[in-house]
Amino acid sequence: MKVTIYDVAKKAGVSIATVSKVINNTGNMRDSTRTKVMKVMEELNYYPSVMASALTGKRTQTLGLLVPDISNPFFSEMARTIEDRAHERGLSVIMCSTDEDEDKEKKYLELLRRKQVDGFIIASSFHDKKLLQDLKSTQIPMVMLTQDAGSLGVTSVSVDDFTGGYDATSHLLSLGHQKIVIIAEERLSSKMRIYGFQEAYETHGYEYHSDMVLRTTASIANGKKCLEQMLNRDELPSAIFACNDLIAIGVIQGARENGIRIPEDLSIVGFDNTILATTTVPSLTTVAQPINEMGRKVVDVIVDNINNEEPTTERILFKPTLMVRNTSARNQYVNKKMV
Amino acid sequence: MKVTIYDVAKKAGVSIATVSKVINNTGNMRDSTRTKVMKVMEELNYYPSVMASALTGKRTQTLGLLVPDISNPFFSEMARTIEDRAHERGLSVIMCSTDEDEDKEKKYLELLRRKQVDGFIIASSFHDKKLLQDLKSTQIPMVMLTQDAGSLGVTSVSVDDFTGGYDATSHLLSLGHQKIVIIAEERLSSKMRIYGFQEAYETHGYEYHSDMVLRTTASIANGKKCLEQMLNRDELPSAIFACNDLIAIGVIQGARENGIRIPEDLSIVGFDNTILATTTVPSLTTVAQPINEMGRKVVDVIVDNINNEEPTTERILFKPTLMVRNTSARNQYVNKKMV
DNA sequence: ATGAAAGCGCTAACAA
DNA sequence: TTGTTAGCGCTTTCAT
Numbered sequence: 001m002k003v004t005i006y007d008v009a010k011k012a013g014v015s016i017a018t019v020s021k022v023i024n025n026t027g028n029m030r031d032s033t034r035t036k037v038m039k040v041m042e043e044l045n046y047y048p049s050v051m052a053s054a055l056t057g058k059r060t061q062t063l064g065l066l067v068p069d070i071s072n073p074f075f076s077e078m079a080r081t082i083e084d085r086a087h088e089r090g091l092s093v094i095m096c097s098t099d100e101d102e103d104k105e106k107k108y109l110e111l112l113r114r115k116q117v118d119g120f121i122i123a124s125s126f127h128d129k130k131l132l133q134d135l136k137s138t139q140i141p142m143v144m145l146t147q148d149a150g151s152l153g154v155t156s157v158s159v160d161d162f163t164g165g166y167d168a169t170s171h172l173l174s175l176g177h178q179k180i181v182i183i184a185e186e187r188l189s190s191k192m193r194i195y196g197f198q199e200a201y202e203t204h205g206y207e208y209h210s211d212m213v214l215r216t217t218a219s220i221a222n223g224k225k226c227l228e229q230m231l232n233r234d235e236l237p238s239a240i241f242a243c244n245d246l247i248a249i250g251v252i253q254g255a256r257e258n259g260i261r262i263p264e265d266l267s268i269v270g271f272d273n274t275i276l277a278t279t280t281v282p283s284l285t286t287v288a289q290p291i292n293e294m295g296r297k298v299v300d301v302i303v304d305n306i307n308n309e310e311p312t313t314e315r316i317l318f319k320p321t322l323m324v325r326n327t328s329a330r331n332q333y334v335n336k337k338m339v
Numbered sequence: 340m341k342v343t344i345y346d347v348a349k350k351a352g353v354s355i356a357t358v359s360k361v362i363n364n365t366g367n368m369r370d371s372t373r374t375k376v377m378k379v380m381e382e383l384n385y386y387p388s389v390m391a392s393a394l395t396g397k398r399t400q401t402l403g404l405l406v407p408d409i410s411n412p413f414f415s416e417m418a419r420t421i422e423d424r425a426h427e428r429g430l431s432v433i434m435c436s437t438d439e440d441e442d443k444e445k446k447y448l449e450l451l452r453r454k455q456v457d458g459f460i461i462a463s464s465f466h467d468k469k470l471l472q473d474l475k476s477t478q479i480p481m482v483m484l485t486q487d488a489g490s491l492g493v494t495s496v497s498v499d500d501f502t503g504g505y506d507a508t509s510h511l512l513s514l515g516h517q518k519i520v521i522i523a524e525e526r527l528s529s530k531m532r533i534y535g536f537q538e539a540y541e542t543h544g545y546e547y548h549s550d551m552v553l554r555t556t557a558s559i560a561n562g563k564k565c566l567e568q569m570l571n572r573d574e575l576p577s578a579i580f581a582c583n584d585l586i587a588i589g590v591i592q593g594a595r596e597n598g599i600r601i602p603e604d605l606s607i608v609g610f611d612n613t614i615l616a617t618t619t620v621p622s623l624t625t626v627a628q629p630i631n632e633m634g635r636k637v638v639d640v641i642v643d644n645i646n647n648e649e650p651t652t653e654r655i656l657f658k659p660t661l662m663v664r665n666t667s668a669r670n671q672y673v674n675k676k677m678v
Numbered sequence: 679a680t681g682a683a684a685g686c687g688c689t690a691a692c693a694a
Numbered sequence: 695t696t697g698t699t700a701g702c703g704c705t706t707t708c709a710t
Contacts, residue, residue: 002687004687004688006687014696014697015696015697016688016689016697017697017698018697020689021689023689024689026689026690027690027695029695030695030696047452048453048687049394049453049686049687049688050455051390051393051394051399051454051687051688052394052689053688053689054390054688055388055391055394055687055688055701055702056687056690056701056702057690057701058688061454062454070409070418070422071412071416071418071419073412073415076410076412076418077410079409079410079415079434080408080410080436083409083436084436087446087447092435092450092454093433094401094431094432095418095432095433096426097422108426111431113386114386114388114389115390115401116388116389116390134384220614220617220618253617253618275412275559276614276618278559278592279559279618280619280620281620341703343703343704344703344704345703354680354681355681355704355705356680356681356683356705356706357679358704359705359706360680362704362705363705365706366680367680368679369679369680372679387703387704388702390702390703391686391703391704391705392703392704392705393686393704394685394688394703394704394705395685395686395703395704395705395706396686396705396706397704
């Protein structure tokens with residue numbers, strides 16, 4: 001059977017209170033006692049039960065991480081740094097991929113609450129804002145990741161999506177592209193990128209039309225689909241700004257299959273700078289999010305929230321960096337004109 | 340404060356025992372009672388504590404997943420299917436990336452035991468076999484994933500690595516390559532792939548030398564390093580079989596940077612068939628592991644183990660599939676001879 | 679059909 | 695310095 005604190009106490013000839021003290025390294029006692037107890041714990045291969053200790057009001061030492069899809073490299077890279085930092089801070093993490101599905105959001109949130117996680121890191125956008133509101137009212141620490149909390153009044157760690165969108169678009173615009181399509185997701189972060197897109201258009205003195213925006217969800221297949229859709233409608237622009245690398249890769253693949261040369265016929269800029277951006281050919285021009293710093297920061301913030309009474313409501317914005325690689329080039333049409 | 344079973348009982352005007360029964364859907368009681376209690380639970384927003392219930396001998400309903408690195412697409416794709424299936428079966432999963440580091444292996448194993456996970460899925464290879472032996476002796480259900488349990492006598496879910504190695508090598512050999520280098524990891528699965536490699540050599544009537552084997556750990560950077568190392572020593576073969584896609588991609592990148600054409604000058608075969616295999620150019624010839632089926636199966640096996648007294652010890656082997664794409668081609672040298 | 683009470687493994691006063 | 699004891703929120707016999 002499982003070794004309990006009683007077994008240790010008995011074998012060490014002390015009370016369970018004493019054992020508890022050595023486990024938690026609290027209280028005073030003779031050195032010899034501490035040593036003896038530790039020795040017995042060792043011998044018995046004793047592991048204190050986190051369950052039991054959590055039940056007495058201590059923490060469960062686990063974090064809930066909600067992401068849209070852990071198999072999306074952006075989130076798996078993020079998860080990795082979160083996991084590492086969490087472990088450094090003494091916490092484990094339970095992962096949940098919501099697919100941004102309303103039922104799963106609810107289900108996983110409830111599940112994690114039942115498991116009494118010490119805090120939530122929410123990188124998945126919620127359809128039902130009320131769920132988040134409810135969660136907030138429970139006082140369980142929570143931090144939004146990759147999406148500004150905005151109205152919710154909750155701490156968030158994200159990249160400056162507006163600027164990212166602006167930079168990507170400016171890059172394309174200054175390359176002579178005038179007809180650019182932005183492929184966005186249905187999330188707040190995409191919305192901000194669209195605003196950045198719009199702002200860049202206006203700054204450069206061009207006119208922005210809302211029909212430059214295409215919506216989809218993050219996957220290679222969907223990126224390809226968008227490209228084909230444009231092709232069928234004979235509306236292919238000279239450049240595409242995809243709101244994440246997965247979609248961008250899909251566009252690249254679709255282009256290749258249809259004999260469209262990149263970047264000669266079509267320029268593409270992605271977002272995230274995942275591993276995929278460097279392994280594709282041509283390598284992908286994309287907006288980098290500082291994944292490691294963000295992952296580390298989000299854990300530090302949630303740990304602070306767990307340890308302090310007062311929840312913070314700061315909105316932490318990281319700086320995006322445009323990584324110019326090989327899928328973006330000067331608009332041929334403009335070139336010809338100039339020649 | 341947190342809503343407990345007592346709050347529900349009080350408000351519903353029943354005892355906690357009754358509430359417990361409706362939670363677990365056990366025992367008999369008047370329909371009206373059950374309904375009333377459920378209504379109160381709803382109103383109070385009551386979530387039974389998994390902690391407390393686990394303490395009374397029930398399960399924690401969580402699985403521990405040990406992988407080398409969750410940001411490796413192979414493992415993140417695997418984690419995704421595991422997570423999904425686990426949730427379907429009512430379990431959550433705590434992820435731990437060990438980096439195949441001896442200290443982390445030990446630390447995470449202990450951590451997960453303290454958290455009383457119901458079972459372990461171990462996809463990370465352990466340096467210290469004794470840890471695994473100890474774990475096994477605790478009777479906590481465990482399943483090895485992507486590595487045959489072999490001597491341990493524990494259930495395992497893996498791909499037939501020997502055949503995978505054999506197929507990849509045969510493919511290359513029959514393409515006229517005689518000098519092939521295999522880049523392997525320090526894991527059991529790699530070892531089996533090497534044996535498959537060796538077997539293919541022998542079957543095809545060629546001579547196998549142990550200096551055809553290079554060792555490294557899974558990363559793009561390491562793959563590139565291996566390529567450069569061969570280059571420096573002027574020992575570049577006409578084909579390389581990398582034991583996973585990450586390494587293969589690194590080799591491709593290294594080759595490109597050094598002006599080596601793929602597949603004209605160098606053929607490459609990877610292993611795993613991750614998302615990377617399709618996004619690189621040329622697309623990667625690789626040995627596919629049925630990730631989804633494996634992930635699903637491993638959860639089903641562990642759940643069975645949790646529910647039954649008797650631990651199983653079956654070794655489940657999935658069939659690998661060679662995906663011939665564009666990084667492997669006929670050896671030029673042989674071609675010329677034939678012409 | 680319902681409830682009282684013991685106990686799961688641990689923590690934290692409070693006593694001794 | 696060490697031990698006693700009352701919970702923590704729940705399950706589960708065993709009474710009623």
